[in-house]
Amino acid sequence: MTIPSLSDYREVVGRNIVEELYILASHVGHRSIKMINSTAVGGGVAEMLHRIVPLLNELGVKANWEVIKGGDDFFDITKAFHNALQGKEESFQEEVFGTYLSYNEMNFRATDFEEDLIVVHDPQPAALIHWNKHRKNKWVWRCHIDMSHPNPQVWEFLRPFVEQYDAAIFSSPLFSPELTIPQYRFYPAIDPLADKNRELDDAYVNGVMAKYGIPRDKPIVAQISRYDPWKDPVGVIQAFKMARKHVDCRLLLVGDKAADDPEAEEILAKVRETVGDHREIHIVFLTTSIPTEINAFQRASDVILQKSLREGFALTVSEALWKFRPVIGSDVGGIPAQIIHGYTGMLVHSVEGASLQIRRLLNQPELARKLGKNGHKRVRDEFLITKILKRYLLLLLALDQADQNTIFLT
Amino acid sequence: MEKDPKRVITADQVFQFSSSASLEKLTGHKAHNLAELFGLIQSCPDSSIFYHTFSAFRILREVQVPYTNGFAMWISESVNDEALAEKLASIDLTEHNTIASLRGRILETIEAHKKENPETFHRTATKPFYLLDVIRIVYLTDKFAYDLRSFRDLLHTISVDSVYFHFIESRLYTQLESDDFSRWIEESLNLGELSQQIRAIDINVYTLEELREKIVKTIDEFLENTEG
Numbered sequence: 001m002t003i004p005s006l007s008d009y010r011e012v013v014g015r016n017i018v019e020e021l022y023i024l025a026s027h028v029g030h031r032s033i034k035m036i037n038s039t040a041v042g043g044g045v046a047e048m049l050h051r052i053v054p055l056l057n058e059l060g061v062k063a064n065w066e067v068i069k070g071g072d073d074f075f076d077i078t079k080a081f082h083n084a085l086q087g088k089e090e091s092f093q094e095e096v097f098g099t100y101l102s103y104n105e106m107n108f109r110a111t112d113f114e115e116d117l118i119v120v121h122d123p124q125p126a127a128l129i130h131w132n133k134h135r136k137n138k139w140v141w142r143c144h145i146d147m148s149h150p151n152p153q154v155w156e157f158l159r160p161f162v163e164q165y166d167a168a169i170f171s172s173p174l175f176s177p178e179l180t181i182p183q184y185r186f187y188p189a190i191d192p193l194a195d196k197n198r199e200l201d202d203a204y205v206n207g208v209m210a211k212y213g214i215p216r217d218k219p220i221v222a223q224i225s226r227y228d229p230w231k232d233p234v235g236v237i238q239a240f241k242m243a244r245k246h247v248d249c250r251l252l253l254v255g256d257k258a259a260d261d262p263e264a265e266e267i268l269a270k271v272r273e274t275v276g277d278h279r280e281i282h283i284v285f286l287t288t289s290i291p292t293e294i295n296a297f298q299r300a301s302d303v304i305l306q307k308s309l310r311e312g313f314a315l316t317v318s319e320a321l322w323k324f325r326p327v328i329g330s331d332v333g334g335i336p337a338q339i340i341h342g343y344t345g346m347l348v349h350s351v352e353g354a355s356l357q358i359r360r361l362l363n364q365p366e367l368a369r370k371l372g373k374n375g376h377k378r379v380r381d382e383f384l385i386t387k388i389l390k391r392y393l394l395l396l397l398a399l400d401q402a403d404q405n406t407i408f409l410t
Numbered sequence: 411m412e413k414d415p416k417r418v419i420t421a422d423q424v425f426q427f428s429s430s431a432s433l434e435k436l437t438g439h440k441a442h443n444l445a446e447l448f449g450l451i452q453s454c455p456d457s458s459i460f461y462h463t464f465s466a467f468r469i470l471r472e473v474q475v476p477y478t479n480g481f482a483m484w485i486s487e488s489v490n491d492e493a494l495a496e497k498l499a500s501i502d503l504t505e506h507n508t509i510a511s512l513r514g515r516i517l518e519t520i521e522a523h524k525k526e527n528p529e530t531f532h533r534t535a536t537k538p539f540y541l542l543d544v545i546r547i548v549y550l551t552d553k554f555a556y557d558l559r560s561f562r563d564l565l566h567t568i569s570v571d572s573v574y575f576h577f578i579e580s581r582l583y584t585q586l587e588s589d590d591f592s593r594w595i596e597e598s599l600n601l602g603e604l605s606q607q608i609r610a611i612d613i614n615v616y617t618l619e620e621l622r623e624k625i626v627k628t629i630d631e632f633l634e635n636t637e638g
Binding site for chain 2: 016174178182377
């Protein structure tokens with residue numbers, strides 16, 4: 001499939017949405033923006049930058065993207081920092097911070113920072129700003145991780161660097177720490193034209209279900225999410241078994257596992273044990289997930305669950321809502337930003353709650369349809385890649401006038 | 411000139427559609443009960459009041475949430491005080507052309523409710539309320555209406571943000587009591603009766619898409635009656 005251009009988005013998000021992006025971009029003029037992160041492939045940030053950067057260029061903004069370099073020692077440290085900033089208890093030796101800074105300095109020396117706006121993503125390159133004391137351009141730190149309970153040792157080390165930025169961006173007020181600089185909220189987003197979300201032929205969807213041996217004779221309830229204890233696949237099975245006493249349906253669990261996750265095998269074993277010989281529960285374990293197949297599983301489902309115990313933003317919810325699926329999600333992390341209980345989905349707090357909502361949505365197709373339709377609207381308004389483009393354009397326009405509450409472009 | 415939809419207008423009377431967009435800011439301020447929320451509403455910038463009322467309306471109206479007001483949503487979901495949520499949600503944004511007046515009305519509503527229900531005021535919420543702020547960016551589009559028919563045709567092509575801006579938000583900038591559409595129809599096209607019909611449309615019962623359709627339908631009926 002060819003890479004979609006901005007004009008391809010007109011049909012899915014609305015012609016006038018794209019027209020207004022061009023109007024905003026005309027006010028941005030030829031201002032330039034550089035994105036900096038630590039990986040070119042793998043992970044949601046790289047995936048998004050691969051789309052955002054060309055689309056910004058198509059709008060006339062001079063956008064480029066650089067990936068910092070580092071040895072295994074650097075990336076081991078930044079991975080540990082990442083986990084610590086998300087709350088993992090760990091103590092670090094002083095030399096670890098020295099190694100982190102030396103790689104940041106090396107990358108600073110090897111990079112030009114001439115653009116009007118520099119957006120530094122996540123903690124790995126956060127200290128780059130330190131060597132750029134006399135900058136005339138604007139620097140913004142985009143943090144994609146949940147920093148609500150950061151490890152104090154790592155955070156006290158990083159905070160002085162972060163506070164040198166002109167602003168920071170977080171995905172939710174739940175995820176942001178206290179800072180002396182302005183903070184903006186950018187929701188993460190899905191790409192409606194990506195293989196994981198684009199329209200599919202029914203024949204392809206049927207083919208995928210046949211390939212994995214899942215009959216389409218009964219309504220399908222699914223959780224399509226990594227095998228991870230925090231995603232609570234065991235709770236999903238328990239909720240399904242309770243609901244199954246009242247409504248005839250199948251459960252589909254689809255997921256992969258993080259490559260370096262020793263807990264995944266353990267949770268899979270527990271999942272299989274909880275399933276037993278139940279003929280209506282189908283477990284699909286993918287070593288490499290194919291985006292169009294994930295898309296097909298979501299489109300073949302009648303109800304989608306995201307029964308996580310702890311979450312980041314959980315864009316799997318937006319993926320399902322975009323496909324007009326009714327979603328039952330736990331009231332944790334970024335899920336309530338996507339699901340307004342009773343209107344764009346159902347929020348639950350327990351296995352029992354999930355079970356009740358499965359029964360309700362399978363027995364009340366009108367309600368399920370309404371939730372799917374409203375959920376689609378919510379995603380269209382807030383959680384699509386075109387909204388991220390708009391936010392970057394607004395940021396470019398607002399950073400020069402940060403003290404203004406209303407900016408009139410004439 | 412009354413009832414002449416083909417009336418020729420001068421260049422300065424042409425209607426140029428605008429639109430608006432928000433850049434949301436995190437403030438770090440939170441409330442854990444109604445007393446703290448009251449304090450935040452008293453002291454926060456106008457732009458925060460705007461975000462939790464006007465912006466919330468834009469976002470929540472589309473998914474048909476009954477409480478199209480961020481304060482009311484939180485009070486309903488996290489404080490479980492439905493009566494106060496209903497009272498705040500029923501404040502009509504179109505009756506306020508300044509944030510000061512809207513803020514005053516919200517504070518009065520909460521204070522009056524407190525007198526009747528003092529026990530709920532310090533009840534700890536199940537989730538905190540996060541105060542947000544917003545930078546509004548208002549911009550002109552390249553769509554111009556020269557008469558009623560071109561205006562009606564363009565209504566189908568503008569974004570819901572543009573519908574929202576002209577019908578709801580712009581009164582904060584004009585400080586007038588009416589929306590831009592009905593005012594232009596009255597002042598530039600001299601169609602007072604149609605203007606009144608459009609002004610009377612209740613924004614609280616329609617999504618913005620439905621609002622757009624309702625305005626178009628009202629104009630179509632008017633055109634049918636006047637043009638035969």
